[in-house]
Amino acid sequence: MKIYFAPFHGLGCRQFRLVFMKHFGGFDAVFLPFIPAQQLHQLKQTAMRDIFPKENTCEIIPQIIGNEINSIVYTTCFLYDLGFEKVNLNLGCPMPKITRKRRACGLMPFEDEIEQIVDRVCETSPVKFSLKMRLGMFSAEESIAILNRVNNYPLDEVIIHARLGVQQYEGKVDRQAFQTCYQVCRLPLCYNGDVFTKEDFCSVIQQFPNLRAVMLGRGMLQNPFLLEEIKGNMISAEEKNKRFATFYQDLISAYQQYFPCQTIIVNRLKELWKYFYHFVPLSDDGLQQLLRQQGDEFLSATCQLAEKSFI
Ligand SMILES: Cc1cc2nc3c(=O)[nH]c(=O)nc-3n(C[C@H](O)[C@H](O)[C@H](O)COP(=O)(O)O)c2cc1C
Structure with missing residues (x-):
């Protein structure tokens, strides 16, 4: 399969x-x-x-x-x-x-x-x-x-x-x-x-x-x-947390190298956070507040959330 x-x-x-x-x-x-x-x-x-x-x-x-x-x-x-x-x-x-x-x-x-x-x-x-x-x-x-x-x-x-x-x-x-x-x-x-x-x-x-x-x-x-x-891999919450946070840092760097302005980067990331919020400590209201943030404020809030993922 x-x-x-x-x-x-x-x-x-x-x-x-x-x-x-x-x-x-x-x-x-x-x-x-x-x-x-x-x-x-x-x-x-x-x-x-x-x-x-x-x-x-x-x-x-x-x-x-x-x-x-x-x-x-x-x-x-x-x-x-x-x-x-x-x-x-x-x-x-x-x-x-x-x-x-x-x-x-x-x-x-x-x-x-x-x-x-x-x-x-x-x-x-x-x-x-x-x-x-x-x-x-x-x-x-x-x-x-x-x-x-x-x-x-x-x-x-x-x-x-x-x-x-x-x-x-x-x-x-x-x-x-x-x-x-x-x-x-x-x-x-x-x-x-x-x-x-x-x-x-x-x-x-x-x-x-x-x-x-x-x-x-x-x-x-x-x-x-x-x-x-x-596939049957057992991954601890701690490992998931570390790996997701590293992935997210890499993703931001890749977007910063490729996209010409921060607004595009933030808008792209916002679309992803509509899915990522499932594994971070964030309520539905919290998500709406997050999606209203802009620029550096949004990037730093999501990096902090990534550090708290899967815990
Ligand atoms: C934001 C978004 C973009 C999508 N873009 C495409 C696409 O370009 N081509 C396509 O065939 N399906 C697209 N889909 C549908 C998905 O590939 C998939 O068929 C659908 O989400 C159902 O699978 P899932 O329930 O596992 O998500 C998109 C779905 C979403 C939510």
Whole structure:
């Protein structure tokens, strides 16, 4: 059973990934946050700088978003030429500004279009192509319709976040609906959604023993030691505390070297603290107060919190 690190657009930038993987690595693959599928002249430099050159921490799989076949084929070939053997298509992002344009999860109700994309990429692009989707945008029948269309293509794998797009990140994952996907899918399948503890992981693999992989997402941010715990490592609170504090110092240094101004750094860190606050002594109100702080005040408050993590 492989374990993957989920893509995090806006949070999981290159600097974050490099530092995070240095301190908490060991994944079989890391999926990169999505970049828009474009023709070469439109590919954004900032997006490319985030993914290239390829990190050498473990298998790195870039992800694209879009619905225009030629751009998708073009981008997959371009990424292949840059040294990425695998490329993933995002069919899961639920943000209305994206789904409204029939992209990401917004494309899930249109299985004809998805089949056409898969058909063309499999026919013309050398990459190993995979899909990351949800159970559906509006209904879990959408994933079943898609699986029935793509089952016979040589896709590398299908990753399913066991929620609907309309749920965003709320409500429960629907393991029963995922069970139907598990039965229908003849391609290598990866489970994703709400794996926050070792117990969650064990119950997923017990229920779905033939999965190729499980993808860890927010669970890793709420507990950066989750992967090691899943692998059976016992880590004392004292060691966790020391390691997290060192990681956090490294992260700030990496951001300071890369980002041009402190506001960007602080804003990026604030997004992370919405997850990190789970393992420091901070109430919900305390978090809101922390997020109102700016500049040096925020940096020094979070460094102090990192020193008190896991205790
Ligand atoms: C802030 C944020 C950014 C995300 N960015 C991406 C993305 O770029 N591509 C993608 O496929 N999923 C993205 N996701 C979804 C996660 O990769 C994952 O599928 C989702 O969080 C469910 O897994 P989890 O419950 O283990 O977190 C994002 C999620 C969050 C919270």
